[in-house]
Amino acid sequence: MSFEFKLPDLGEGIREAQLLAWKVRPGQQIAAFEPLCEVESAKAAVELTAPVAGRVVDTRFSEGETARVGDVLVTIDTGGDGEWFGIVGSQPVASKPPAPPPTPQPRVATTPLQSDASPMPGSLGNKLRAAPFVRKLARERGVRLEEVTGSGPQARVRIADVEAHVQAAANVETHAEAVVPLRGLRKSIADHMVQAWRNAPQVTSMDLLDATELVRVRDVLSPAAAAEGVKLTYLPFFVKAAVEALRAVPEANAVVDDERQAIVLKQEYHIGIATAVPGGLVVPVVRHADRRTLIEIASEIERLVSAARERHGAPADQTGSTFTITSFGGLPGSPLFATPIVNYPEVAILGLGRIDLQPRVVDGQVVPRQSIGVSFTFDHRVLDGEGAGRFMSALKRFIEQPLELLLRLR
Known part of the structure; x- marks a missing residue:
């Protein structure tokens, strides 16, 4: 069957x-x-x-x-006795008996047609003519003399012919284009980016935040997190700070419902973490980030990102985000700022640049401070400059004074 x-x-x-x-x-x-x-x-x-x-x-x-x-x-x-477990597909059906072989027909001798076309250079119809030193050169250059058109008497192949053949092949290889089919994950990303760019008029706000205290707090807390088997990066701090900024600006924690022509304000805080994987980008989601501690967020990010990079993450782990964070600060040649595209139908995304020493004015003095560039892209149909400003102000507060997050731990 x-x-x-x-x-x-x-x-x-x-x-x-x-x-x-x-x-x-x-x-x-x-x-x-x-x-x-x-x-x-x-x-x-x-x-x-x-x-x-x-x-x-x-x-x-x-x-x-x-x-x-x-x-x-x-x-x-299935051989007629295979058991079907009814998970996918349909129950096996009996195979049709093979058709009887066709009755042999008597063969009719035919006379091959003669072609008026001249044999191609190097074909069996021509006798290959080349001096021994030309043949030796062709072997050294990896050239099949059958593929070379000779310019000498009676189509004799010369050294110049071999050199010209090698040069022509090199030119073809130099100008050859690699064609990569747009499919799978790459096509999905392309379609999503086009949808986001076409539907949402996007504006990016940027600021340079003083991360000196954030660096110090992370250094203090990292050993305690490591003792629990968790690597504490800067990202969990930004997740918690973003949640507080979203509380201050609820319209940033929203999605656009195109069918209903409505803005849906979300009551949950499901934070997407843009993650580079082989072949593209995916966005696993930290659900209920407002209810998790820094260590819980760090552990969940590590689990989600590892599964995504191994391409074995559950589809449910990559849907339902209400706001997305993308971190490009750790990439080679990473910038301070960028213009991230919103993860449509969400209305905003936060981009994190690299952390390094920058000159800052503190108490009237120019001093070196650890700083990070942040980029906040928003859908201008939903948010205006005033709302974006309130979001960046709240984010700045909790990044530059991270101990304030302790007052809002749940």
């Missing part, structure tokens, strides 16, 4: 996935729940397993191709 395994519904509105790798090959005997293939959606990489046992008849997609939900990925012959 034949069973067609189709790409199942991966949830979260995902309609297609790229086939990363096959775990089976045609002719292979497999058991139920044995891995069949690995596919990658816009959210995560997922391993799909066989709901039946049997022999793999064929695979319908090559690695790297994109399949849509409901497309048949692989056909399995």
